[in-house]
Amino acid sequence: MRTTAEPSRAGGRPHSDPEPEPDPSPSPDAGRKARRKESGVRPIGRPIWLLGPGVLWLLVFGLAPLLFMLMMSFWTSTIFGTSPDFQFGNYARVIVTELYRDQLFKTLRIAFMTTAMTLVISYPVAYLLSRLQGMRKALFVLMMFLPFWTSYVIRAFVWLPILGRNGAINNTLLALGIIDQPLDWLLFNEGAVFLGLVYVYTLFMTLPIYLSLEKIDPALIEAATDLGARPAAVFRRVILPLSWPGVLSGCIMVFLLSVSAFVTPQLLGGASGIMYGNVIASQFLANNNWAFGSALSLTLVAIVLVLLLVSSRWIGVQHVFTGGRDS
């Protein structure tokens, strides 16, 4: 995985910027370059004391637990507890058992569909927002954020009184006389999970796309138009390629979040809509099979890492989490 700003910069700004600005993204090379240019004086503080506490925290509470889980995934869990008997059986079971394999494929499918759906619904809105000006833009962008400033538990929960037996949809249909029995198939299935995930994670797609569209220099669009490009061509040849880093960042975020979803499938999925996250959680909350649960967990982590590794060809990891912006 590359961390330098180059990958996203290459995608994000093909037009050359005549004035190089210091890049405020945490990229080592860019940082050094900018500093050399600005001054020869060292910033205040000793690096060891500044970095020490944070690095120590992350090593102890971030990395160590993860490595411990890696170790445990080779242990053996029985009804008497988990013991350090080294074996590969847990991973074999993850791969061979049809139940877990099917759950994994189903989860990947749902995550993929969620990503595609959020992309389709987000792009036009992001485009419109990027074209707005002044107060109106500030207002609409703020309105896009507001619903996402609250817990996803609540955002998933709100669908229960919409899709449920006593929900808004059933109630409306009953009142209109279209049905005379409440529909039961609206909730507790894969479709409800899909809808819930799209609702819960849309912002993570809309925001990075908006930010990348926002950065496009209007002069480029004007130039293309002046040179006789039709709107469709301007969109396809100028706007779409320049928004690619945002699209990529949004897709990665939404995929990562929905592939590891737990809350939404637990609330809206019922028996048929559970996902990998629920399978993992049950190993720890119900079955007490920590060793096997660790193997399942790390399978999910591996998928996430592979995805980031592949995408690091185009976008630096930290840029994924800052909405694909490179400046």
Next chain:
Amino acid sequence: MAGPSTASRGAVAGEKRAAPRPRRPYGAYRTALWIYAGLFYAFLYGPLLMIVFLSFNQSEIVGFPFTGFTTHWYGVVFESPALVKALGNSLGVGILAAGIATSLALALAMGFRHPFRGKTIVLYLILVPIIIPGIIGGIVLLIFFGYSGVRSSLYTTVLVAHVNWVLPFAFLTLYPRLHGFDRALEEAAMDLGAPPWKIFTRIVFPIVRPGVLATLLFSFSLSFDEFIRTIFVTGFDRTIPVQFWGLIVDELAPQLPAMAVLIIVISIFSSLIGFVFMGRAARRAATWSGSARRRPERAFATR
């Protein structure tokens, strides 16, 4: 999640952009786009407005029909000792987690101004908690603390889980603030013989203060809403989202909509204040940053 900061930048950028924009010859496209945006916002807000509506429903069932207006359920929420305790827990852990994460992130961001070996590795280390899926971030702590003999409680395991979760975002928000600004003042103070701590308290910190305040508020908001990591290490000290989850899973309690509305109000309120500070931080950074020096118009464009 890192978003609010970026939106304020967007908004600021929107205000200062004076460049001519393309003609708009495509009226039909625009109308279609606006209708589409209307549907999008309806999709975002419809369910939330419905929850506000349902929170005033007399019915014992979470749902329809609407049997009559009441504020009874808000009373139930405030009178329930478990909920009040959960609110206290959430506020306490949120404030502490925000404080710890922001301090660590500020120090890290200041460290990142220095050249040092292994910068990329440290950056990956900082990003680990947000790269790892949330559910696994909770489970690893459950295992780790379970085996180290630490009992799950609010100010041990939950606090660690929250700081882990918040720290990367705090760093990603603070780093550009510290990296962007003009170091001429700092150098001047150094030349005049000011000791480092004085340079920090009199120059560096005042410049980044709005950014720090914004980071604190966003961190609090992230912590306040955190659920998936908390649920695995919560022990008996429930936070608000965990309490809320319990009420859904156990019984679909009738006060849930009222409680949801209150949580929404608290989260949005703290984020909104953070948003305002972020806008101020961005303006201040523009004033003090190197780009402002090279492009003087930028320093005034957003006033």
